Amino acid sequence: xxxxxxxxxxxxxxxxxxxIAAWPxxxxxxxxxxxxxxxxxxxxxxxxxxxxxxxxxxxxxVEKGELxxxxxxxxxxxxxxxxxxxxxxxxxxxxxxxxxxxYEMASLILDLCALLxxxxxxxxxxxxxxxxxxxxxxxxxxxxxxxLFPEIKQYPNTVLLSDLEDKGxxxxxxxxxxxxxxxxxxxxxxxxxxxxxxxVYVSGLLxxxxxxxxxxxxxxxxxxxxxxxxxxxxALEQEVDQxxxxxxxxxxxxxxxxxxxxxxxxxSGETPGGITEDDKRKILxxxxxxxxxxxxxx
Numbered sequence: 494x495x496x497x498x499x500x501x502x503x504x505x506x507x508x509x510x511x512x513i514a515a516w517p518x519x520x521x522x523x524x525x526x527x528x529x530x531x532x533x534x535x536x537x538x539x540x541x542x543x544x545x546x547x548x549x550x551x552x553x554x555v556e557k558g559e560l561x562x563x564x565x566x567x568x569x570x571x572x573x574x575x576x577x578x579x580x581x582x583x584x585x586x587x588x589x590x591x592x593x594x595x596y597e598m599a600s601l602i603l604d605l606c607a608l609l610x611x612x613x614x615x616x617x618x619x620x621x622x623x624x625x626x627x628x629x630x631x632x633x634x635x636x637x638x639x640x641l642f643p644e645i646k647q648y649p650n651t652v653l654l655s656d657l658e659d660k661g662x663x664x665x666x667x668x669x670x671x672x673x674x675x676x677x678x679x680x681x682x683x684x685x686x687x688x689x690x691x692x693v694y695v696s697g698l699l700x701x702x703x704x705x706x707x708x709x710x711x712x713x714x715x716x717x718x719x720x721x722x723x724x725x726x727x728a729l730e731q732e733v734d735q736x737x738x739x740x741x742x743x744x745x746x747x748x749x750x751x752x753x754x755x756x757x758x759x760x761s762g763e764t765p766g767g768i769t770e771d772d773k774r775k776i777l778x779x780x781x782x783x784x785x786x787x788x789x790x791x
Contacts, residue, residue: 495571497601497604498542498543498546498601499540499541499542499543499601499604499605500540500541500542500543501539501540501605502538502539502540504520504539504608504609505539505572505609507572507577507579507581507609507610508577508579508610509579509583509610509611509612509720510572510579510580510609510610510611510612511578511579511580511582511611511612511613511614511615512581512582512583512602512606512613512614512615513527513530513580513581513582513583513614513615513616513617514527514529514582514585514602514612514614514615514616514617514669514670514673515527515583515584515585515616515617515618515670516585516587516588516668516669516670517585517586517587517588518527518582518588518618518619518670519618519619519621519691519696519702520619520689520696520701520702520705520706521696521701521702521706521757522617522618522688522689522691522701522702522705522706523616523617523618523619523663523670523686523687523689523706523709524584524617524621525701525703525726525729526617526689526706526707526709526710526713527582527584527617527705528584529706529710529721529722529725529726530582530710530713531571531573531582531584533721533722533723533725534573534575534580534719535575536572536573536580536582536655537570537571537572538569538571538572538576539570539572540569540570540605541567541568541569541570541587542569542598542601543569544566544567544568544604545565546590546594546597546599547568547594547598547656547713548565548566548587548589550564550565551564551565551566551774552564557719560780566585566587566663567585567586567751568583568584568585568586568587568598569584569585570581570582570583570605571583571584574781575717575718575719578717579791580717581606581609581611583592583602585598585669588668588669589669595668595669595672596676597670599672599676600676600711602673603673603676603677603680603682606682607678607680611682612682612683613682613683613684613685614671614674614677614682614683614685614712615675615684615685615686615687615716616669616671616673616674616684616685616686616687617670617686617687617688617689617709618666618668618670618686618688618689619688619689619691619693619696619702619705620633620689620690620691621691621692621693621694621696622690622691622692622693623693623755623774623776623777624658624690624691624692624755625692625752625753625756625757626692626694626695626704626734626737626738626741626759627756628633628702628755628756628757629704629708629757630648630649630689630690630691630702630705630708631650631651631652631690631708632648632651632652632687632688632689632690632708632709632712633651633652633653633654633657633687633688633690634648634651634652634653634654634685634686634687634688635653635654635666635671635674635685635686635688636684636685636686637674637675637677637678637683637684637685638678638683638684639722640683640784641683641685642784645685647715648712648715648716649711649712649715650711650712651687652709654688654706663714666686666688670686671686673782674686675739687709687712687713688770689702689706689708689709690705690708691704691705692755693716693777693780693781694744694752694780695737698740700736700737701729701733702733703729703730703733704730704733704734707723707726707730710723710726711723726791748779748780748783749782751776751779752776752780755776
């Protein structure tokens with residue numbers, strides 16, 4: 494069945510479901526976390542967004558020399574049940590290229606949420622910040638309703654964006670992860686964005702960052718009262734850690750010395766070793782200048 498830009502294979506019987514959504518982004522942190530959780534819970538596809546309203550084809554399909562189809566990015570919905578709790582997953586292979594199309598997609602996703610009686614939405618993405626790659630990433634949380642603050646403060650390894658010393662009441666969430674929650678708020682649907690920390694000097698490397706995905710998954714495990722199969726990330730995390738360590742060793746010695754100040758003080762990885770927030774900001778400014786120069790010193 495097709496309805497207003499949605500292709501619905503079948504309509505599952507759901508009771509007040511919650512949605513978890515993600516798209517590609519920095520380090521694919523949110524997408525890896527949500528896809529891992531979806532696979533762990535064996536969620537089944539039941540609908541998708543018709544892609545031609547939002548994307549150009551990625552390529553063509555040729556069979557026996559004949560062009561038979563166009564290949565578009567897919568944006569799909571899945572569902573599963575944990576005990577008496579119904580979950581909807583939404584994963585997109587790509588985000589629309591402009592704001593108008595992004596707003597249309599957010600509205601379309603929420604149309605299906607309304608049809609299914611969805612009561613809450615979670616999104617997941619990256620938070621670029623001044624941590625060291627050997628530290629355990631925290632999860633920053635941004636709700637679209639103030640009454641969710643007490644709940645979020647019970648999440649493990651999680652901090653409200655508004656409680657961060659260098660953020661205050663500022664900050665923004667780019668792309669559909671923030672837009673979806675904004676549109677949801679206007680429709681009376683509560684939501685939370687979970688942002689896994691990624692080091693600023695890693696964020697531009699076009700590499701996945703499963704260490705932050707793991708932190709987000711741990712929070713989802715707390716929310717859902719389950720133990721997700723985090724072992725699915727082990728091989729990827731080991732490979733990425735090795736690649737980042739090799740990149741780190743190629744940095745100038747002076748740059749590494751400054752970054753080493755961001756190393757966690759203890760094995761828990763919770764706090765950097767003995768530097769102030771002003772020190773950290775200066776280090777990050779130096780790093781930013783370094784990469785603006787194409788990775789070349791003065």
